[in-house]
Amino acid sequence: MSKYSIFPVLISLLTAGVGYAQSSGQKPVVLLDSYFNNELKKDSSGKEQSWHYKWEEHSGVGFSLFAGVFKDKGFTAETLNAAPTKANLKQASVYIIVDPDIEKENPNPSFVNEKDISAITSWVKSGGVLLLMANDLGNAELEHFNQLAKQFGIQFNLNSKGRVIKNQFEMGRVDVAPGNQIFKTARQLFIKEYSTLALSGAARSILKDKDGEEVMAIFRHGKGAVFAIGDPWLYNEYVDGKKLPVAFDNLNAARDLVDWIKSCL
Template identity: 45%
Template sequence: MTKTYLKFIFTAALISISSYVQSQVVTLDHYFNSETKPSADGQSHPFHYLWNDTEMTGFSILGASFKGNGAKELSVLFKKPTAKTLAGSDVYIIVDPDHLKDNPKPNYMNSEDANAIAGWVKRGGVLLLLGNDKANADLEHFNILAEKFGFRFNNDLILHVTDDAHFEDGAINISNNQIFKTSRKIFIKDASSISISHTATPVLKTSKGEVAMVISKYGKGIVLALGDPWLYNEYTNGRLPQGFENDKAADDLSKFMLKSIKLKR
């Protein structure tokens, strides 16, 4: 086999891989979390945990990690999840589902929505569930979805941090982790723990042994879950004390999720 032919095969393979990676679409839910905020024009606009929000409340830094690792598009789903509305997505992220304090008419998770999402994961989608503590999110209905994958968010509070003088109370040290290859110390504040019933396995634990993050295989796809919004800009923009590596964690997580996609569209 000639060197020229080998070079051709290698180049073709790289093009094929690049083409696959660049087809990936990462979709952020804005149906279960559909908070709004009045703006200068007097109208209410989508607010909280959005790709285009560069303030503390946004996910612009996490979005940049996905783009930097090859995602073609960052999208937002404002409608309920169905086989049709999820068909164009490879990664789907649901964050901090609304309760009445957030939204007078919350869109609660139900069996129909959970079945649609589970069917999409089964075909090879990658789902990320980022909850919150019970005072700040609807965990009761969110668990309808979580329980399909062998775990549930608990009505408790772990990694409680009282103020900026106590960042270490939210620290988790990492080693030999299947997802977090470069981040060694991360910060998570005021999360719900996760209990496992079947299928799911722990990814991160606190120093007390509480499960903070899980992974679950489901059909051809995978589900990741953590009991806090976690990687929004406030905790990835460099304001954390030296030694915390949430920015690296965002990069590790996005890279792992994109490589885990098995959907064929």
């Protein structure tokens, strides 16, 4: 699977609107961040590589199955290894930021700043769909990430809910009521160790847990939309059907979510 890198010549092409989905009739691009989430580990040769929630990863912590859902729905999956800018978001219909780094994961993490927020909010307003997939307290950088989320009436609470002990998967069960705006087929989701959400303004609840706390939310911004959840959630381990009991619908939920994303474009 190809990666999207930033070079001066390519930036000039982007600025000119050449060769991308919106201008050429090609497939819409879903762009996965690998800048705010850039955990490093050494491969078998000792070379450092970025890992954890990547399209090309087929391990349990990878997003290869989520990428497959997007591809099945007509998208091209790409990766952004640089900070978001007007130029390098221009080619994308969807932009996903998942699990931004803390120092224990990356000694030199890239935190969301004002320039990033300006570029992203402008892109969403123009019609982009943004997915914010955080994590629970202690496993994701939430302070700066929340500065972006608050532009859309969403805050990731500094907490951790849904602890699951060993294989007691029912502890991570979150039920979806019929008539949900996004989840048309999925009824029983598995979501563990997530940060709950606080909503304000025009942010709308999509899913609450059994205690009535917010788990997922959306926000309409100009021509675009934002979806938020306090967990990476759709990584391979909990989508591939090998570990969870068959009653859980995470794969169907991924398909429902991508269908909703398509409806926003």
